[in-house]
Amino acid sequence: MADIAKLAKELTSLTVLEVNELKNVLKDEYGIEPAAAAVAVAGPAAGGDAAAAADEKTEFTVTLKDAGAQKVAVIKAVKEITGLGLGEAKALVDNAPSAILEKAGKDDAENAKKALEEAGASVELA
Template identity: 60%
Template sequence: MATEKTTQILDAIKELTIIELADLVKAVEEEFGVSAAAPVAVAGAAAAGAPAAEEKTEFDVVLKSFGAKKLDVIKAVREITGLGLKEAKDLVEGAPKNVKEGASKEDAEEIKKKLEEAGAEVELK
């Protein structure tokens, strides 16, 4: 059951624009030291004597640096993520940052190729 204070906060949030919501999320992350990123399941310890050499199926694409062609990298990030210009610029300038999380190996390789063609230094984790 929502209290009156909670209802007021929700009503105020409903009035915000997308950019204002993004700023709010960023401020909450910084204030409380949390992340709004989807939680990633952590695999348990391997059974005793069992080989732990399972092939990784999900990859994070990490933008390490944007190199000399920052504008081209921003364009590539916008194309890959669907972010707006300001959000893509902030992501690129904040490198190292995750561009895509939990991507399949094929998707991650394709994204890495696009970003490297644009002049970025990229790493798959």
């Protein structure tokens, strides 16, 4: 059971490039088509275009481009968003551009962007 949990943890931490490489290995060496398995499990989007649903981005990166004039407010916002300590949050702000959140859900990313912009920062959502 511990091996399965370890495998699950490793799979969920793969980057996009690593997932693509895994897909190729499964296809070339084992004849497994990951996309076909995903469609069979997930099925088409109800009442919508399946291609559009597949293209919709689910993970976002919030990048602090510039702290602006209200640096202290931005540091506080970064601290609240990330849960980092004050010194670590200050280091992120001082070293902008910095990724504040990575692989965040749409709502979390938009909320973080809004909080940082309200604090006076210049932010990019990708």
